[in-house]
Amino acid sequence: MLSNAATPLYVLWRRELGFSAGMLTVIFACYIVGLVAALAVAGVASDRIGRKPVVLPALGLAIVASVLFATASSVLVLVVARLLAGVAVGSVISAGMAAVTDVAGSQRRRLAALLASAAIVVGAGVGPLLAGILSESVPGPTVTVFLIEVALLVLAVLVVWRMPLPGPTGSRTGAWIRIPSVPRPQRGELLLGIAVFLPGLASTSYVLSLGPSLLADVLGTTSRIVSGATTFVTFAAATAVQFSVQRLRIRAILLMSAISVVAAMAVLVAAVYASSAMLLVVAAILAGTGHGLGQLGGVTLITSSISDDRLAEANAALNIGVYLPAGLLSVALGYLSDAVGLSTATTVFGATIVIAALLGATFAVAHRRTAN
Template identity: 25%
Template sequence: MTAVDTAPDTGSLRAVSSAAGPHRRRAPSWALLWGAVFAMSWGGNQFSPLLLMYENRQHYTPVLVNAFLGVYVLGLAPALLVAGSLSDRHGRKPIMMAGLVSAVIGSGLLAFGGLGPEFLLVGRLFSGATVGVAMAVGNSWIKELSQAPHDPTADRASGARRASLAFTLGSGAGALVAGLIAQWGPIPEILPFLIHIAVTIPFFVIVARAPETSANGGLTGPWWRQLRIPSASHRRFVRVVVVAAPWIFVGAAVGYGYLPTQLRGATGQWGLVFATAATVVALGVSSAFQPLARRIHSATSARGLALMVVLIAAGLVVVIVSILAQSIWLGLAANVIIGFGMGIGLVSGLQEVQTIAGSRDLAGLTGVFYAVAYAGFLAPAVIAAVAVFAPVTAILTVLVGLAVVSWVLVLVSSRKHLPTQ
């Protein structure tokens, strides 16, 4: 599977280079941003397979370790909500540049994580902000560059598909590199983050060359006026998308963030390998399935989001069974199911957003969607805290029940064919 669409791109930028010849074409405009979103997503997820390492080597408590995973949302949500709206007003490029700066700072702080948990906490905040910018601004920019005049050959779903692939493949690559180094490589608490910094730095130049699509497109007056996102009150967004979106990353956080800590007895010294494999399996399946996910999406029935919730619920059921049986293979099977759900949910969610959003608040509504979706990453911290009072499997069973309730609400709301407000 290729990471990007290889169809002819007649709307792409062309270059004349003395070294390459007058007929050599540059990469498509959207591909410049695709790589940047890939690198920024890499930084957001490289920490996930390292949770066991910090718990074992630094002797951090399970609650603190899962707080490292959850604090990411505290950096991500404000960035999602603010960065998209600011880029609608001031242009995509300066906000994406700020996101790249945040990526370098975040990985730099995480590289000093061995000195104390405060470096990990603050580093994760910056990593969250980085992914917030990538999701709200980078995805909107990719979508805008995946249509005329930049790419007149792309279909309506190309922007959502390319953006979601950049996220999932970048997340998977970051987890794979970090996990393999943690298990077998040198200085595992430092090297993964230095590699990410090296991957990120070239994109300062690449993003600077990308064509701007939203310069001076926002409202006049105080900047905070742009934070208002009219389409966020659209009834279909509130009653369908907001209900379904958190389950995308509840599944991810439980499947490859929390589950490895519950299978220590089965994985033994190979815990980091399992954590890495679980992450790569979930994100790999998600990436592979996304090109097909657009065929499932329906603007009237929301069947894509409804199916996603069902798959996440099914994956959580398999997680429960894998914990009870202490089965590595069931754990991987759970992440396969969760990966299918993630792939459908990301593409369907973005297509819903791109249908609902007005011409001036696409990035802002994309940011709201991801903020709601990423709230699911708080699940492991909540589970770890409640696990002091109740069995983990009982807590996960309640979570499955809540997913079923959400599925029913999505079906009921979408069948009303909610009109545009």
């Protein structure tokens, strides 16, 4: 929830603190920086020392980030809050998803992948919806949602503390800080997961970073509830589609992800030039569908082929390969929109993501081990 709770509130902070769309995407990308930095350490550490020693400190950082968001009075505070949120979420993505697999057991790995992946997108969608509603209905529009977040994080600490998790499973040899990787025989699965998940994540990153600006500047909609709801439907679609396709073969899931992303970008560009909020919502739903399918396919490839002693590191490798380029694309889009306008920048972005999605689909067709 913390990862996207700030999304509908950036309009307020931009008004109060006076920063550009380019700076907005930099603030957004600081989350990616923190997330990637955490992934470079958390996956290996989790496999070596256990899940709890990684997840519990991450939840503590998330509490600190929530307090900073609630009291933010400068761009620097927002940057630090986003950075800490990224570190916290990066640690949970690698160690927390592996913990779900540990609890599920070896016979239910695919179910574990589904539940872990769905939990991420549910939280990612609920956070901005709650923030949008509370910011227009209660005092303290940029405060209340983060107070609720702190309470939920405290509850999460108690839950994780009591989880029946096994001890460390990985080797204690080798560097602790390194680029996460997987055994050579499984690198094809990792690369395929990145190739298909990346376009879906990048498309939803647009909704998160510049969606509110698009609603306000191009479509003339300033409601933070609409902004939060648009983000919510994005991730609601990502959640629903994961449960609806759980019995399909992985290759079919990956190809459906690519098709959804291509459709999302076509509708997004149409929404900008037609100044249609309804088309933007449709684009958000399609982007969320592509994101959910790509994430599920990538995580399932990892959990079904990687042993327990490298599982958290493999999750970290998948997410670094996806979040880092997606963050760079978001920053480039923000500054491009400052230079040439949001409509032109959106068109360039959409064409780039379509090409990436088609390349991912081609990889999925060519890769022989994705049929199951």
